[in-house]
Amino acid sequence: MGDLPPITRMLRAWRKARDPKAVPGLTARYGTRRRKGLTQAEVAYLAGVTEGWYSRLERGVPDGYSDEFLDSLVRILGLDDAQRTHLFLEVTGREPAPRCRPDANTIDPVVSHIVHSLPWPAYTYDPRWDIRVFNKAAARDFPWMLHGVNVMIWALTYPEARFQLIDWEETWAKPMASQLRIAWRTNPHDPRLAEVVQHIKDADPVAGRILEHDVTTVTHPDGDRRRLYLPHQDEEVEVEFVAFSRLGNNIRLMVVMPADIAQHAKEAMPSTIASVLDGTPETPASA
Known part of the structure; x- marks a missing residue:
């Protein structure tokens, strides 16, 4: 586990901690579960990408991951601002753009x-x-x-x-x-x-x-x-x-x-x- 890339450890931890009931429609469509956690396939589906594409990110394979894709993971996994910043730093090497706030x-x-x-x-x-x-x-x-x-x-x-x-x-x-x-x-x-x-x-x-x-x-x-x-x-x-x-x-x-x-x-x-x-x-x- 210690040899895994930081992005792998983070995404796995966030994915396993996510309550399926917090994702609108997940348990309604596929039934309740006794354990928390989302599968890679579920995260990919909700983000509108293939499981292979999401898996590449979780394995730490560098690629052209867009800000929109990363922010979709933020929403799906229920990440807070600090976790969002950490995700962007690990994947893109920079902080994310500030969230839109009304004047x-x-x-x-x-x-x-x-x-x-x-x-x-x-x-x-x-x-x-x-x-x-x-x-x-x-x-x-x-x-x-x-x-x-x-x-x-x-x-x-x-x-x-x-x-x-x-x-x-x-x-x-x-x-x-x-x-x-x-x-x-x-x-x-x-x-x-x-x-x-x-x-x-x-x-x-x-x-x-x-x-x-x-x-x-x-x-x-x-x-x-x-x-x-x-x-x-x-x-x-x-x-x-x-x-x-x-x-x-x-x-x-x-x-x-x-x-x-x-x-x-x-x-x-x-x-x-x-x-x-x-x-x-x-x-x-x-x-």
């Missing part, structure tokens, strides 16, 4: 307070789908948010997203690509939006084809129900998206509610008219 001046404190007060996953994002604020529930269910990833880039190009999001192409990719396509054509001179679109086209041919040629037309996901896998849950989950936009600064708020809770709220909530008493201020008494 504090772009964070709406009022909406941020709302986000952190909600019991369900919630986050804010700008018109380019760069996340601004997310709460603890969102970090728990969507740990990729901890890495400063754009919503569209994650959903449309990351291999682990296709593992987590059920019926990825029809239910997730096509509606989301439609939203992005409409936003891009409405704002063709927005440099960040153009950057997100180009990144998706360059990163993944399937997502690029959908973005360029699909005719699905969706302007927003508000009220949509979709299925996915969540960490530490062995069955698929259905959620409903509840979206808001603040008029003053165009920051969007997304709440991801369990579909059964959303449905119960709809059924339990009386209509506005039924709940207003006759003759209340600004409401004339019934004739």
Whole structure:
């Protein structure tokens, strides 16, 4: 063991320590296990590479390992910032680029307070789908948010997203690509939006084809129900998206509610008219 390259010892230790239940969809698809740890094949699949390619890295074979590939391992293995830095130093000889963090001046404190007060996953994002604020529930269910990833880039190009999001192409990719396509054509001179679109086209041919040629037309996901896998849950989950936009600064708020809770709220909530008493201020008494 002592003769093994440092990268081999590190990756093996991180891989064996990873709780399979923490990887969305892994135990739901393949069953629970008594021991922790991911296989090389599982790590490779989630990273979107062949097992042989990942094995070369773990054996310490030098090759052109991209930053995107190394950061996919960071997410899959649940590495912290120190471990991420160590991984990059061993593989590339340099420190990784800093994670993307929102400018504090772009964070709406009022909406941020709302986000952190909600019991369900919630986050804010700008018109380019760069996340601004997310709460603890969102970090728990969507740990990729901890890495400063754009919503569209994650959903449309990351291999682990296709593992987590059920019926990825029809239910997730096509509606989301439609939203992005409409936003891009409405704002063709927005440099960040153009950057997100180009990144998706360059990163993944399937997502690029959908973005360029699909005719699905969706302007927003508000009220949509979709299925996915969540960490530490062995069955698929259905959620409903509840979206808001603040008029003053165009920051969007997304709440991801369990579909059964959303449905119960709809059924339990009386209509506005039924709940207003006759003759209340600004409401004339019934004739």
